[in-house]
Amino acid sequence: MHIGVEPCNLLKCDMMLAVFESIVPYLLILTNCILFKVARNILFPLTPRKFRIFVSEFISTLELCATISELGVVWQKHGDIGCSTCILLCCLWWWKVFGDAEAGPFGIVDECILLKRPITSFDIVLRSTALILAATLTALYTQAFWCLHLTSEHIALHTLKCEAALQVSVVQGFAIEFLISFISRIVALESFRFPDKIAMWVNAIATTILCRAALHTTGGFFNPILASALTLNCKGNNLFEHFTVYWVGALLGGLLARYIHIKLQQISRKKIE
Numbered sequence: 001m002h003i004g005v006e007p008c009n010l011l012k013c014d015m016m017l018a019v020f021e022s023i024v025p026y027l028l029i030l031t032n033c034i035l036f037k038v039a040r041n042i043l044f045p046l047t048p049r050k051f052r053i054f055v056s057e058f059i060s061t062l063e064l065c066a067t068i069s070e071l072g073v074v075w076q077k078h079g080d081i082g083c084s085t086c087i088l089l090c091c092l093w094w095w096k097v098f099g100d101a102e103a104g105p106f107g108i109v110d111e112c113i114l115l116k117r118p119i120t121s122f123d124i125v126l127r128s129t130a131l132i133l134a135a136t137l138t139a140l141y142t143q144a145f146w147c148l149h150l151t152s153e154h155i156a157l158h159t160l161k162c163e164a165a166l167q168v169s170v171v172q173g174f175a176i177e178f179l180i181s182f183i184s185r186i187v188a189l190e191s192f193r194f195p196d197k198i199a200m201w202v203n204a205i206a207t208t209i210l211c212r213a214a215l216h217t218t219g220g221f222f223n224p225i226l227a228s229a230l231t232l233n234c235k236g237n238n239l240f241e242h243f244t245v246y247w248v249g250a251l252l253g254g255l256l257a258r259y260i261h262i263k264l265q266q267i268s269r270k271k272i273e
Contacts, residue, residue, distance in 0.1 A: 021151045025073040028145055029086065032070070033093055036063040040097065053100065054126040060101035061134035062141060064094070065229040069142050073153045075215075084212050091204035104223040105131060106185060106254040114258055135229035164236030165219025165227075166245055173218045173245035180210045181222040181253030189261040224250050 036059050047055045067090055075083040094103075108124055108131075111117040117124065146158040166173045187206045191199035214220030221227035227246035231237070237245075
């Protein structure tokens with residue numbers, strides 16, 4: 001009896017373990033959504049209004065970086081379909097909860113260069129500090145889950161040195177991050193013309209397509225803070241290559257989008273007048 005039952009029990013255990021490992025990354029992403037939503041609900045009422053942008057940017061940036069890092073595990077387990085579905089759903093969620101937070105440096109750079117705002121402006125200093133602090137703490141936050149070794153991917157992420165996402169030359173990577181940052185930013189800026197629900201779906205779908213399109217070349221970050229939080233000092237790229245592709249390329253693309261957006265607004269106002 002035992003000879004016949006034990007292989008069956010082992011098979012069931014293996015199947016249950018496989019099922020558990022397959023849903024772990026989704027459970028962690030859901031945990032992030034709940035945890036950071038609770039954090040907003042608790043901290044926002046306690047924070048003075050002038051410091052609320054700091055809290056908002058910090059929480060949103062940490063949530064973005066932590067969730068995207070776990071999407072790498074989703075991709076390893078369920079490929080492009082699983083990863084794309086998660087990105088789409090996360091974007092819809094973030095549209096509702098991020099509020100005035102951008103979770104990226106595009107707005108700060110645009111305002112300083114195009115709108116001539118001093119870099120020492122109080123809100124710009126708060127937003128910049130929040131972004132840097134959240135990106136710095138991302139590794140500590142994600143490692144707190146990965147050290148539990150809930151999946152084989154988590155074991156690798158916890159014990160091995162990270163690898164850079166850039167799979168093409170620096171020039172190609174620069175061009176790709178420039179282009180996808182430009183498209184993402186112009187879509188986000190111009191979507192104000194649509195009703196809120198349509199704008200939400202337009203931005204979510206655009207982000208998903210851009211991530212998928214650049215996944216195997218640059219990683220499809222089009223957000224310098226996100227790229228640095230997840231891949232800075234990783235094996236495969238030096239600092240020059242990283243900052244050229246993910247900071248200079250992305251920020252120039254975003255800057256061009258904001259410039260065009262401002263010009264389009266000026267044209268629209270002239271037509272109304």
